Amino acid sequence: MSPSLAQYNRRQFGSALSYALLIAGALLVIFPFIWMLLGSFKNIEESNRFPPTIWPESWHPENYAQAWNAPPSTLGRYLLNSTVIAVTGTTLQVLICTLAGYAFAMLRFRGREVLFLLVLATTMIPNEVTLIPNFVTIRRFPLLGGNDLFGAGGSGLYDTYIAIVLPGLAGAFNVFLLRQAFMTVPHEYWEAAQIDGCGSFGYLWRVMTPLTLPTLLTVAVFGFIGRWNGLLWPLIVTRSESLRPVQVAMTYYQTEFLTDYGTLMAASILVTLPIIVLFLLIQRQFISGVVSAGLKG
Amino acid sequence: MERITRRRFLAGAFSALGASMLAACGQQAAAPAPTSAPAATAASAPTSAPATVSQTGSTVKIEYWHRIGGDSAKLLETFAAEFNEQMKGQIEVTSIAQGNIQELNQKVRAAAAGGGMPGAVMADDYDVTQYYASNILVPLDEYINSPEHGLTQEQIADILPNQFNRHKLAIYEGRTMAFTQGFSAFTTFWNVDLLKKAGVDAPPASWDEFPDHVRAVSKANGGVPGWLIGGAGDRYISTLKTYGVEWLKEGGNESNFDAPEALEIMTWWRALSDEALLAVPQESARDAFIAGQSIYFMDSSGNTARFSKDVKFAWDARLPFQRNTPKPVTETYGPVNAIPKTSAEQQLAGWMWIKWLLTPAVHARWAASTNYFPSTRSALNDAGLKAYYEGNPTARKLVDEVAPYATILPPSPALTEVRGQITANVVNEVLLGQLSPEEGQKKLKAEADAAIKRALGGA
Numbered sequence: 001m002s003p004s005l006a007q008y009n010r011r012q013f014g015s016a017l018s019y020a021l022l023i024a025g026a027l028l029v030i031f032p033f034i035w036m037l038l039g040s041f042k043n044i045e046e047s048n049r050f051p052p053t054i055w056p057e058s059w060h061p062e063n064y065a066q067a068w069n070a071p072p073s074t075l076g077r078y079l080l081n082s083t084v085i086a087v088t089g090t091t092l093q094v095l096i097c098t099l100a101g102y103a104f105a106m107l108r109f110r111g112r113e114v115l116f117l118l119v120l121a122t123t124m125i126p127n128e129v130t131l132i133p134n135f136v137t138i139r140r141f142p143l144l145g146g147n148d149l150f151g152a153g154g155s156g157l158y159d160t161y162i163a164i165v166l167p168g169l170a171g172a173f174n175v176f177l178l179r180q181a182f183m184t185v186p187h188e189y190w191e192a193a194q195i196d197g198c199g200s201f202g203y204l205w206r207v208m209t210p211l212t213l214p215t216l217l218t219v220a221v222f223g224f225i226g227r228w229n230g231l232l233w234p235l236i237v238t239r240s241e242s243l244r245p246v247q248v249a250m251t252y253y254q255t256e257f258l259t260d261y262g263t264l265m266a267a268s269i270l271v272t273l274p275i276i277v278l279f280l281l282i283q284r285q286f287i288s289g290v291v292s293a294g295l296k297g
Numbered sequence: 298m299e300r301i302t303r304r305r306f307l308a309g310a311f312s313a314l315g316a317s318m319l320a321a322c323g324q325q326a327a328a329p330a331p332t333s334a335p336a337a338t339a340a341s342a343p344t345s346a347p348a349t350v351s352q353t354g355s356t357v358k359i360e361y362w363h364r365i366g367g368d369s370a371k372l373l374e375t376f377a378a379e380f381n382e383q384m385k386g387q388i389e390v391t392s393i394a395q396g397n398i399q400e401l402n403q404k405v406r407a408a409a410a411g412g413g414m415p416g417a418v419m420a421d422d423y424d425v426t427q428y429y430a431s432n433i434l435v436p437l438d439e440y441i442n443s444p445e446h447g448l449t450q451e452q453i454a455d456i457l458p459n460q461f462n463r464h465k466l467a468i469y470e471g472r473t474m475a476f477t478q479g480f481s482a483f484t485t486f487w488n489v490d491l492l493k494k495a496g497v498d499a500p501p502a503s504w505d506e507f508p509d510h511v512r513a514v515s516k517a518n519g520g521v522p523g524w525l526i527g528g529a530g531d532r533y534i535s536t537l538k539t540y541g542v543e544w545l546k547e548g549g550n551e552s553n554f555d556a557p558e559a560l561e562i563m564t565w566w567r568a569l570s571d572e573a574l575l576a577v578p579q580e581s582a583r584d585a586f587i588a589g590q591s592i593y594f595m596d597s598s599g600n601t602a603r604f605s606k607d608v609k610f611a612w613d614a615r616l617p618f619q620r621n622t623p624k625p626v627t628e629t630y631g632p633v634n635a636i637p638k639t640s641a642e643q644q645l646a647g648w649m650w651i652k653w654l655l656t657p658a659v660h661a662r663w664a665a666s667t668n669y670f671p672s673t674r675s676a677l678n679d680a681g682l683k684a685y686y687e688g689n690p691t692a693r694k695l696v697d698e699v700a701p702y703a704t705i706l707p708p709s710p711a712l713t714e715v716r717g718q719i720t721a722n723v724v725n726e727v728l729l730g731q732l733s734p735e736e737g738q739k740k741l742k743a744e745a746d747a748a749i750k751r752a753l754g755g756a
Contacts, residue, residue, distance in 0.1 A: 048607050051588055072374070131403065132410045140412035235396050236404050238359060251396055253434075255367040256667065257599045289752060 036272075039255055040064070049262035060262060067267035070248035071249040072241045075267060078249040081161075083274070085234070085245055086227040089165040091221045094216060096170045101178025102204050106190070116179070122172045130167070131236065138163045163237040164230070164245070174219045181215035182208055214288035221286050222280065228275060246271045333634055341514065357646040359416025363634065364401040370394045370664045376663075380653050388646040390416070402427070405637070409433045414637040416647035421632050425464050425475045426708040428635065435636045436472035438465075440648040441488040448652070459704050460672040464633060468549060468708060475633035476651050477668030481659070482703035483535045483628040484598040484695060490612035491518050491592050500593075504540065504599035504620040508565050511574050514592050523565070523574040527593040528581035529728070530721030532595060534628075534706065536562050541622040544715070544745075545707040550753065552745035554738060558620070563734040571729040577720065577725060597630050598699055600669040601692040603691075614691050616699050629703040631669050634711045668692060711745070719744045 039047055040063055041056045068075045102108075104116050139156045141147060146154020157163040185208060193203045209216065216277065231247040238244050250271065253264040330640055344512040363373060370392075378393040393415075395401040402424050408414045409431060428434045441447050443632040448543075453461065456477065464475035477590065489595065495517035501510040511523025526532045535542045545551075553559065569575035578585060586594035587607050595617060604612060617627050636644050655672065661679030664671040668689075676682055677696065686693035706712065720741060728735035 044394065045606060048603065049587075072371075135407040136411035139413060158413060192718055193663065203563075209410050231396065235400055236407050239391075239393055241393075248394075248396070251366045251394065253367065255369060255667075257597070258603045260367070 005090070033272075035044075036265050036268055039261055040067075040269050042262045044258075044260045044262060047265070048258065051242055055198045063262045063266040064270070067253070067263045067270060070263060070267075071252045075246070075249055075270060077242065078244060078246040079274075081243055082245040082247075082271075084161060085164050085230075086224045089169065089227045090220050092165065093169050093171065093174065094220050096214065097178050097219060098169060098204070098209070098230070100175045102117070102182055102208065104175065104179045104199075105182035106200070119175055120272040123176075131233070134167045134233075135236055138166070139234045158237055159239050159243060161243060162242070164234045165227075167233065168226075171223075177215060177219060178212070181212040182194040185211050217282050217285040221282065224278060275290060306364040306659055317506060336684070353642075354540075356386055356389050357416075357615055357642045358391070359643050359646045359650070361390050361392045361417045361419075361647075362395045362401060362404065362415045363392065363419035364395060364398050365667070367393065367418070369663075372662065372666045376654065376659060380650060380661075383653075384649070388649055390650050398424075405433075406431070409637075413535075414639050416636070416639060416643045417651050418460050418635055418637055419478070420475060420634045420635050422629075422705045422708060423465075423712050426468070426712070428577045428637075429469055429474050430710055433637050434474050435638055435644050436469070436474060437476055437636065437648065438473050440636075440652075441473060441476075445714070446645065446649060446652075447557075454696070455657075455673045455675050456683045457672055457674070457701065459629070459701070463629065463705055464635075465560045466708065475635040476655075477672040478632065478634050478651070478654055478701060479664055479667060479672055480629050480631040480700075481597040481599040481669050482630060482695075482699050483539075483595065483617055484600075484614050484699055485616070486586065486588060486594045486596070486600065486604065486612060486614045487587070487593055489613050491521060491589070491610075493611075494518055500615065501618065504536075507618055508569055511569065511592055512572070515574055518592070520573070520587075521589075522576060522591045523569060524593040524595065525582040525585045526575065526577045527596060528721070529724040530718070533562065533566075533724050534716055535595070535617070537616045538626055538628050538706065539622065540620045541626065543707050544712075545709055545749075549707065549709055550749065552742060552749060554742040554745055560734055560738045563724070563737050566724070567727050567730075567734050571730070575728070577728060598670065598692070598695050599631075599668045601689055601695065605689045605691065614695055614699075616702060627699060627703050629705045670696055670703075691749065709749060709752065710750040714748045714752070715745045719748060 008160045020202060035054075038054060038056060041051070042063075043058065043060050046053060046057055052230060072077060100119075104112065104119075140151025140157050141156035142149050142151050144154075145156040145158060145160070147156050148154075157166065189207055189211075190203060193207055198206065228245070229247060230245060234243075234245050235248055241248075250264070253260055253267060361373070365373060373392040377390045381389050395404045398421055401419065405414075405418055405420075405424070405428065414433070425434070426623065441453075450612075460480060462473075462476040463471040463477055463480075465471065469734075486501065492498070492500070492514055495514040497510070497514055501507050515521055515523050522747055537544060537553070537556075538560060540562065542553055542556045542558045544553055546553050554730070555565070582591070582594060582597065583600065583603075585591050589610055598614070601614060616625055619625055634654070636647040636651070638644070639647075654663065656682075657673060657675040658679060660671055660673055661676040661682035663669070664676055665682050665685035671677060671682065686696075706716075709715070723732070723737050723741040723744070726732045726740075727734055732740065
């Protein structure tokens with residue numbers, strides 16, 4: 001065998017091995033989705049069977065209709081609520097964190113480092129600790145929901161979309177992430193922009209945002225997923241089913257002793273679809289943002 | 298447009314901040330004192346409209362928070378609609394699902410701090426203890442005994458005594474802090490086919506015979522495990538109860554894990570574990586039983602609903618094995634209802650609602666939907682519940698054989714930690730051979746007592 005042929009064969013073997021490993025990895029990742037998809041067509045008896053079957057013995061597409069109709073006001077209402085909560089919350093979060101990150105990265109003011117440290121320190125406080133104070137803040141929000149200036153007399157922002165969205169809009173981790181991204185942009189760009197008559201907002205919008213787009217999208221995707229998957233906080237600050245997100249609806253498929261996994265899986269497919277579509281749309285920028293920020297899943 | 302200067306911006310920002318701080322520091326709207334017993338003249342049927350629920354003449358609107366999912370959650374909404382129809386112009390209840398046990402508990406604690414408590418709330422036993430310690434519940438005795446809105450002697454006699462008195466406890470100074478709404482209990486399930494294959498007709502008479510019994514049945518069935526335990530801490534404490542020993546000594550300041558029975562249980566559990574006949578599996582012990590992979594399964598009586606659908610072999614259920622108990626005992630599970638401190642009107646409306654839920658026809662539908670035992674004897678005469686039990690005869694059998702003996706564990710603010718963490722960890726360490734049963738017992742006693750002391754505000 002000539003050296004070049006041996007080299008070619010080695011390369012081919014290496015390539016085949018890489019593909020085999022990648023395919024195995026992809027199968028491993030995609031298996032839960034395949035399981036969920038196949039499970040969504042099983043009836044209650046088969047879906048609760050142990051040991052479980054992989055391929056449905058009989059197909060029950062009606063699980064999807066049942067999943068749609070099971071929660072009060074149908075699953076559609078909850079999907080709409082989640083969309084409103086996730087889109088509004090994520091948009092406001094990106095806006096606020098961008099402005100804060102830009103201020104910490106670019107503006108010179110007294111106490112900047114101390115203030116930034118204080119912001120970072122808030123990441124050390126567990127969510128469980130802030131739950132009740134946040135609820136109290138929402139209930140006693142002044143001059144809204146029948147409350148007076150001192151937050152008494154009414155229910156404040158309780159049972160509103162704003163109550164669901166408000167906490168976490170200025171997440172310290174996202175401020176940190178964006179500050180780091182803004183700091184990687186060479187200072188000369190700012191000087192050049194100033195010569196061209198650009199102010200801070202113009203520079204942020206025209207120069208910084210395009211240059212740090214992957215990081216911004218990373219913040220947006222994490223924010224969107226977090227809000228889409230949120231359960232406890234929306235449950236605590238709402239009472240009306242007409243405001244509650246999809247994760248609350250998911251509890252309607254479970255009982256204490258028996259869960260209708262077929263319907264639950266069908267609902268899970270419907271609920272996961274928007275996240276998958278979002279990821280497919282911006283996966284390149286998202287991965288680039290994750291890599292540049294050094295994040296791990 | 299006028300330009301905003303930095304000074305103006307800062308002034309505005311500080312004003313907004315100040316307003317928010319004022320609001321946050323403002324006095325919480327004080328929860329109105331619980332109402333005194335509503336005075337009236339004659340005992341009323343549970344479904345009749347009260348004469349004076351509203352003091353202003355308007356409809357009293359309350360929320361009912363629960364942790365039920367699926368069809369039973371919808372049934373609660375149906376109940377609320379029916380109740381509202383009967384109480385038209387008087388009371389309007391909105392039934393709201395608030396997630397699972399933990400989520401409901403967090404919501405109640407948040408509402409206790411920030412306002413917006415419901416008129417009635419579903420709670421599990423340890424929730425009631427916690428809420429009582431937080432002073433957010435109304436004692437129910439005045440409502441129960443109210444001539445106008447309370448229960449008649451006949452109605453009281455209809456409720457199983459253990460359930461009627463479930464939360465009438467010494468730690469509540471003898472007051473009743475929660476009202477029953479069906480229940481389940483610690484129950485023993487077994488695979489009849491596996492026993493038959495070993496030539497055994499019935500389970501053993503007591504715990505004493507249990508180890509040798511499972512050895513024999515397992516041997517005849519290729520070494521199938523005797524008992525796969527779902528939740529080591531829960532089952533250990535339940536088993537201790539069926540030895541006639543409660544986990545907490547009287548007075549509530551010290552655990553009972555120094556009792557000889559505690560060591561005895563740990564010793565035979567360890568022996569069976571070493572022989573691969575008893576284990577705490579990572580996967581579901583319930584699923585393993587359904588798959589015929591263990592001889593026994595001991596858990597809530599509520600499992601009969603699933604087993605009657607999914608189990609493909611002959612199975613049966615009974616009261617858990619006993620040891621040294623003068624009369625049979627088992628542990629009560631399932632939620633109760635309580636009334637948080639709100640206004641006099643709302644509290645009364647809350648009471649009317651939770652009382653209505655126990656009317657025979659309503660309660661029977663609830664029992665059939667949830668597979669909880671009915672708390673009243675009269676519910677068993679309901680045609681719908683009778684029909685349900687015809688399809689699930691084991692559940693009916695357990696109503697007679699298990700339900701009357703079910704009582705709750707002695708409540709303590711430390712129970713959740715002692716059962717869910719401390720006991721579970723120690724039992725696992727003993728079963729895995731990391732501790733001897735004697736070491737396990739000592740560690741369990743020490744850690745549980747420390748947790749109780751912490752929970753009671755000690756060092």
